[in-house]
Amino acid sequence: MRAHADVVVPRAELKVPGRKAKLRIDLFDALSELGHVDHIERYIQDPLDGPYRDGTFDDLDLSEFAIIRIVGQVTPLKRVN
Numbered sequence: 001m002r003a004h005a006d007v008v009v010p011r012a013e014l015k016v017p018g019r020k021a022k023l024r025i026d027l028f029d030a031l032s033e034l035g036h037v038d039h040i041e042r043y044i045q046d047p048l049d050g051p052y053r054d055g056t057f058d059d060l061d062l063s064e065f066a067i068i069r070i071v072g073q074v075t076p077l078k079r080v081n
Helices: 011-015 020-034
Strands: 001-008 035-045 065-074
Touching: 001 011, 001 020, 011 020, 011 035, 020 035, 020 065
Parallel strands: none
Antiparallel strands: 001 065, 035 065
């Protein structure tokens, strides 16, 4: 299945050496909680959809904060009851 995960970070942090790599690892780990990550399709900065855009969460100052999204194919975990 196709899945994605978002994270909000201050834009200033994106200029810190190694911060983008750490964000990618954190986002990959978030997808891993859903199941086996088959492959990553892409990373997106400031996607046009999602809970930060549709009013689900409070308004976000996009001049100060960035939304980073990972999109990938995930094989869901089997649930044991």
